[in-house]
Amino acid sequence: MTTLQAMGRPVPAWRTVLERLFRRRVVLVATVLLGWVVAVAAVWPALSSADPSAIDISARLHPPSSAHWAGTDELGRDVWLRIVHGARFSLLIGSVTAAGAVVLGTLLGLLAGYFKRLDAPLMRLVDAMMSFPDILLGIALVAILGPSLWNVVLALVIVYTPRVARVVRAATLVLRELLFIDAARALGVRTPWILWRHILPNLASPILVQLTFIFAYAILCEAGLSFLGVGVPPEIPTWGTMIAGSIDYADRALWVILYPGLAIVFTALSLQVLGDGVRDLLDPKLRKAA
C-alpha cells in the first residue's frame, strides 16, 4: 500500500503511475540520467560562453585533462564542449523524429486497425517498407531529399513510421474487439468520436513505449548516416558527425571518438530503459500487442 493509501487519502492517478513506473530502481536512474542529459544540453550553452568550435591548433589532440574533460580533437576543439553542444542537435533530431513517426504511425495504425478494408493495403505498404534495412532506406531517402538537418529528420520519420503503425494497428485490433467499443457503437456514437475519445487514449501506453524506442533508434541511425557521409552535413555538430569527422585520428587519440560514442550509448540506453519501464506499466490487455 502506498503511504497515501495508508493515510486514507485519495491518490491522484499520476502519482500511482509514477510510483509503478519507478518501482524498478533502474528506470528511475535512467530517467534521472536522461533528464540530466537534456538539462545539460539545454542549459550549459546558455550559461557558458565558451565556443565549442574554437580552433586552437596548438592544443591539437590533447588527452583528457582538467582543462579539457574529454580532450581535444584534431583542430584543438574541446571535445566535451562539442559533445554538450552536439547534444542539442542529436536530441533534437531524435525527439522530432520520434514525435513525427509517432503521429504519422498512429494515424496509419489506427486506420488500418479500425477499418477492415484499409487494413490489408496499408499493412502491405508497411510490410514493403519494412523489407528494407533501416539504414539503407535512410540512405536512399536522404539521397532523394538532399543532405540537411531537417531532411535527415524527415527521412528518419519515414523510416520509423511503419514500425509505429504496426504496433498501433495491433493494439487497435485488440481494443476494437473490447465490449465498450461495441457499447459505444450501439449507442450510436460516431466513428471519429470513438477513435478520438475511446481508442486513442487507450493507445497512450504503446505509443509512449514506441516514442522512447524510436528516439533511441533515431539517434543511432542518424549517427550511422552521418558516419557514412550521407547524413547531416558535417558542419552541424551532432554526435555522429563528430565521430565521422575525427575517424582518421582514432588511432592516436581514441578519446575523440570514445566520448561522443559514450554520449550516444548513455542516451540511447537511458531511453530504452525508460521505454522498458513504461512497457511494464502497460495495460495488460495491450501487453501482447506492444
Add this chain to the structure above:
Amino acid sequence: MLRFLTRRLAGALMVLALVAVLVFLLTRLASGDPVALLLGDQATAADIARVRAEYGLDRPLGTQFLLWLAQVAQGNLGDSLFLQRPVTQALLERAEPTLFLAGFAVLVAALIGIPCGTAAAVWRGHWADQLLSGVAMLGASVPSFWLGLLFMQFFAVKLGWFPASGYGDPDTPLLERLHHLVLPALVLGLLNSALIIRFTRASVLDILSEDYVRTARAKGLPERSILLHHVLRNALVPIVTILGLTLALMIGGAVVTETVFNLPGVGNLVVRAVLRRDYPVIQGTLLVIAAVYVLINLGVDLLYTVVDPRIRLEAK
C-alpha cells in the same frame, strides 16, 4: 491448409510488387538526372538527349517501370553505369563477404543470445535476469561503427590479432579472407545478440507458463530436462525465424560495419551507387535485398505451419 498457403503466397507477391514500385520510385527520385553526371560538363544538350534515349530514360515513368520489371523477370538486373558490368555480376562479386559476414554474425548472435536469453527467463526477477536484460539493452544502444572502430583500435591495431580492414583479393586463400571477417562479425554479432537475448527471454517465458510445462513438472522431470526437451524445442521455432530475418536484414544493413572495416560488400556497393547516382545498381540491389527479406519472411511463416501443428489447425 492449401487456402492458407495460397493466401500467404498472394500476400507476399503483393508485398513484392509494392517493393518493386517503391524501389523504382526511390531510385529515380534519388538519382535525379544520372546522364548529366555520366557525361560530365562537356556534354551538350543534344548529347544528353541522345544518351537518355539510348537508356530509354525519355519514356514515361510507368513504361520504364514495366520494362524494368520485364527485364528483372528474365533475370536481368541491368548494367551498372560506372562499374562496366551487369548489376547481377557486381552483386555476385560482392555477395561473398556480405553473406559470410552476415552468416557469422548471426551465428555469434545466436550463440550468445540463446543461452543468455534462456538464462534470463529461467532466473526471471533475479539479479542475473536484470543483468542480462540490461546487457541486452546496452547492445541495442551502441552504434555499430563506434564499436567497430573501438574493436579495430584494440584488437587489430594494438594487439594485432586481426587485420584492421579490407578483405584481401580473389587470390588470397579463403581462410585468410575469412580472417578479415572475424572482427566485423564479432561486432555485428554482439550488437544483434541484444535482440536475440530479449526475444529468447520473451519466448522462453511464454513457454514456461504453458500448461504442458506444468505437466512435465508433475511427472517429476528435473528442470534441465524440462528446459531442453520441452521448453527449447518449442521456443526455438520463433527464435530461428528471428535469426533468419536478422540475417536477411544484414545483407544490406551491415553497410556501416562494411564501411568501417572497408569490406567490399553489398551495403558498400549500394552506398557508392547512391553517391554516384548509379541508378541501375541502386535499383537492382535494393530490389534483391528487399526481395530476399520478403522471401525469407514467407519461408519462415510457412515453416511455422509445418513445425507447429496448432497453427495448421488455426489456419484451417
Add this chain to the structure above:
Amino acid sequence: MNKSLENLRPRLEVRSLSTSFGTPEGRIQSVADVSFEIPAGQTLALVGESGSGKSVTSLSLMGLHARSARPEVAGEAWFVRRDGQRVNLLALPETEMRRLRGNEVAMVFQEPMTSLNPVLTVGEQIAESVRLHKGLDRRAALARAREMLDWVEIPAAAQRLGEYPHQLSGGMRQRVMIALAMACEPSLLIADEPTTALDVTIQAQILALMGRLQKQTGMTLLFVTHNLGVVAQYADHVAVMYAGRIVESAPVQDLFRAPSHPYTQGLLACLPGMARRQAERAGGADTALLPTGPAGRHRLVAIPGQVSSPLAPPPGCAFGPRCGHREAACELTMPELRALSGQRQSRCILSNHEVTA
C-alpha cells in the same frame, strides 16, 4: 507391518495447509487451515466454486506453484509411500519430491487441450515418465506406454503412440493424461477438475474410466470439482471449501442427506429440484415458503451475494455476509472446524448441535 493395519492408515493426511502468494498489492492468503484425510483406496471430493482454493490446494500438495508467484506453503501433508514410509510432502526437499511426482503421487489437470506438449508424440510423453522413474529403456518404455493407452481404452493404441496431441480429440487427450499420470502406478492420484473442459457425454465416459481404474488399482483419489453430481456418484467422502477454507467435511451420503453448514445447504439447494426435496425431507411445511414464479413452478435458488475479495476478507466467518442464519457472533471470529459425529466436520457455530438425518 500387518497389511490390514496399513490399509487403515490414511494414504494422505493433510493438517492445516495454508498457502499465500506474493503480489504487488501484498501477500494474499489463498488457502488457510485446510485439513482432511483420505483413507487408502478411497476417493475424497474437494468441492467448491471458482476461487475457493481447491485448485491451489492440489497444486500446493504437489509443489507445483510457479516460483514467480512467490508462494508460501505452510502446514503438513503426510503421505504414506509404497514402502510404508510416511513423509511430509510439504517439507520434502525438491529432489525428493521429484522422485515422488509422476511416480507415487500423480496429477491430472483440467485442460487436456493445452496440457500436452504439441511437438512430442503421445507415446514419447508417456514413455518419458516411465523411463525416468522405472529406468526402462526406450523400447520397453514405449511398450508400457502402449499398454497404458490400451488400459485407458484408447482404440488403436499402437497407432496412437506415434501421433501428436493435436491429432486427438479432447476426450482422448484426457485419457492420455490419465495414462500418463498412471503409468508408474501411483498410490495417490490428484485429479483437478479433469472433466470440466469436456463435453458432457465425454465427461461421463472419463469419470467412469477413472472409477474403473481406481477399483482395479486400489489407488487413492483426491478429486477436485465443482460438480456436485460427480461427487454424489464417485466420492466416498466430501470436503467443501469456501474462501480458502474447509467449511464442511462428511461421508458423501451424510453430506447430501443432511448438510450441516449453511454454505453446503445453499450449494445443494441450488441444484434444481433439490430445494424442494430438502424442504420435503425437512418436514414438508416449508415447501410453501420456497420461491415460486409464474405458473406456480418453484424458482431456482441462488445463494445471495458474492465471494468477498481475498484482499479484503470480512471479519469473522467468511460466509457470514451471505448466510441466512447469520448471528452476531459470526462477525467476531472465524469459527473453528469442529468435529461432529460420524467422521463429520463443520466450520459453523450453528452445527454445535447434532444434525439429524
